[in-house]
Amino acid sequence: DVTMPCSNLTNMITHIFWYRLTNAESSISCISAMLSSAGNATLYAGFQNGRFTMTSNNSHVFLNIKPVDLSDVGLYFCGCNINNSMDVFNRTYLKMQETLPDSQNTTYMLLGGLIVFLIMVIVALVFKIRSFHTDVPLMSNCQCFHSQSQESDDLNYAAVSFQPRTNRGPGQTCPETGAGPVFWNNWFPC
Known part of the structure; x- marks a missing residue:
């Protein structure tokens, strides 16, 4: 439910009105009116469904909507009608969030x-x-060449080729090529 106040109108001896302008309508609908703060409120056609009430506490006039519906979204304002001129005092835009x-x-x-x-x-x-x-590719085909004389100060070169990783069983080893032994580095297990 929602309660909208309209202040400082109850000391006037005139008709106090609540109006509504909805987004879908281009005309203003009169909801309710009260002759004075001590009087009873009159509800107009379309608003006599028991959801709208207009009350006063001698300093403010209130419009209460209970329960609020999506069709109640719009601009609500209160005012008085003096000499066929409508004076608006309070405006409230009511919007809803689902x-x-x-x-x-x-x-x-x-x-x-x-x-x-x-x-x-x-x-x-x-x-x-x-x-x-x-990952560093594993050696699958090792070709190591061993020099005939190990006492020589010459450098020994080894040609190593890397192949994509293949599944090897635990007992398989790299093939040997050349006359000398193949030296394995712990960094590249078969």
């Missing part, structure tokens, strides 16, 4: 949490896949 039921709020919260969780899983999988592609 609220979702708690069950829908809970559903949206669950869906939001699920979406965040799935995004985190996708990001983790992307990093895991990317780490497989950026």
